[in-house]
Amino acid sequence: MKKSLSRKPARATQNSKFEMSPAMQARMEKAMISIGNIAGKQARKDDKVQREARLAIAETFDAWIDWLEEEAPDQIDEMFFELGCFASATNRRRMFKHAKAPEGVAERAQEQVDQWKEEEEAAKTAAAKAATYKTDDGRNSTAD
Structure with missing residues (x-):
């Protein structure tokens, strides 16, 4: 005689949702605040180090x-040219x-900056034309 296999799942599903008690929630909030404070303190230290590094470079520049x-x-010409190419318009x-x-x-x-802008615009225009061509052509459509 054959025994039929049970179709019962091996493990019962949990019907109840996990809910934090108020005490657990308070501890979690306190831990998150503590982590935020530690991260903020470390970020301020890192910012200070970078500010000091930039100041050291600025103070050494004239020498x-x-x-x-x-x-x-x-x-000197080349150095000013290169710095000028990467600076904002105001700087x-x-x-x-x-x-x-x-x-x-x-x-x-x-x-040089104007040339780079023109090249960037030309590349954007070419990319837009290529995208338009692909969507206009039924075989190359992005919907396929």
């Missing part, structure tokens, strides 16, 4: 430019007011 002026005067304008900033470098940096 470095003086050294460059004596040892490698041709590099670029301020940067080129520096006493050691060479003449003509501001225009060169602005031309």
Whole structure:
């Protein structure tokens, strides 16, 4: 004789939801506040270290430019050009007011920034055209 296998699940499902007691909830909130305070304190320490590092670089910059002026005067133009290319428009304008900033470098940096903007716009336009072509062509549609 065959014995039929039980179709009963091996483990009963839990019908009740877990609910935290008020004491557990209070401990959880206290722990989360403690973690937030520790993370905030560490973030403030990290910010302070980075502010001090930027200040050290700024304070050393003029001495470095003086050294460059004596040892490698041709590099001053290139250094101001490169910094100007990556600075915001406001910082670029301020940067080129520096006493050691060479003449003509501001225009060169602005031309480079304008060229990069044009290239970026051309790439966006090309990508938009390619996307339009793919959606217009039934076989290459993104809906397929």
